[in-house]
Amino acid sequence: MQDEDGNTALALAAIYGDINIARRFVNAEGGEELLAIQNKEGEIPLLMAANSGRKRMTRYLYLRTSSHVIDQQSSHNRVLLLERCIQAHIFDVALKLLKSYEELPIESLPILHQLARMTSAHLQPSLWQTIVYSLKNGKIFLFFLPNSNIQEESTIMDSCGLKSQNRERVLGHKNEFLQILWYYKDIISMFNSSQLREALVYDAMLEAAKHGNVEFINDMREANHDVLRAMDNHGRDIFSYAVLHRKHNVFQLMHTLCGNKDIISYTTDMFDNNLLHLAAHLGPLSDLNLRPGAALQMQREIQWFKVHSSSLVFSLSSAIYSPCIH
Incomplete structure (x- = not known):
C-alpha cells in the first residue's frame, strides 16, 4: 500500500x-x-x-x-x-x-564542495577551539589539537584515560573522511588548471579555507599542486580566506608549505586590500559569538591582528615576491 x-x-x-x-x-x-x-x-x-x-x-x-x-x-x-x-x-x-x-x-566531483565545507566531522579543531573530555574520576581535561594527526590524538586520549570505544568513535570519522578524500585524489592529480577551474576544484579549496578544513587542503595539494593557485573573483586566495575567516590552522598550514620567509607574494585583491587589511576586518559574527562579551571579542580580534601583522609586515618589508608554488 x-x-x-x-x-x-x-x-x-x-x-x-x-x-x-x-x-x-x-x-x-x-x-x-x-x-x-x-x-x-x-x-x-x-x-x-x-x-x-x-x-x-x-x-x-x-x-x-x-x-x-x-x-x-x-x-x-x-x-x-x-x-x-x-x-x-x-x-x-x-x-x-x-x-x-x-x-x-x-x-x-561536486561532492568535493561538501567535503570541503566540513569542520567538525573530521575533528580537526582550530587553535581557538578546544576538545573537552570528562573522566570517571570527575576531572576535566581541556587541550588544543592544532594540526595534529590521528596518532598524536590517540596518544593524547590514551594519556587522559579515554576509553578505547570512545576514542574509536572520536577518531573514526576523521579516518573515514581521509579515506574518502583518497578516492578523489586520483582524479584531481590528472587535471590541468583549466580542468580544475571547470570542475570547481579551485572553489572547493577556498571553501575548505573558509571552514578551516586543513585535511582537505593538504590532500588536494598532495594530489595536484596547482590547487594552491585557487583564487576567487575578487582576487582573494587561500591565504586571504584563512585570514578573513580567522582560520589559524589553515594560515599555519600555508605558512609551513610556503616557508618562513616567503609567506606570501605581495598581492592585493580587487579592492586593494592586502592580507594586513583583511586581518584588520572584524571577524565572522558566528565565530565571535563563541566567546561571550564584547571585551573578550575585542581581545581576541586584537590578538589575531597582532599575530598576523608581525608575519605579514615582515614579509612585506622584505619585499619578497616569490609565490607559494615552485
Missing part, C-alpha cells in the same frame, strides 16, 4: 528512523520487495533515510538493498546517495559506495 505521495509504510519508517519497524517489514515474507518501491518522486526508502540523516537506518537499508535496486532508475541514484551520506556524515556507507566504483564518475 502507498499513500498519496507514493510512500509505503517502510518508506515512512525510513524517514522517521524507526529501525525496529523497518526490520519487521523487510524480514517479513516478500518484505524485501518494499526496498525497491519508489514514491512519486522516484525515491526508494534508502535514499529517503539518507536524506533525513538517519544514520542507523541508512546503514541497515544499504545492507539489505541490492545494487540493482539502487541503480534501477538511473546511475545518478548512486551519486545522489553518496552525496546525501557525506552531507549527513554517514561516512562508512559513503566509503562502501566509493569502493563499488571501478572509476569515479565525473558527476561525483
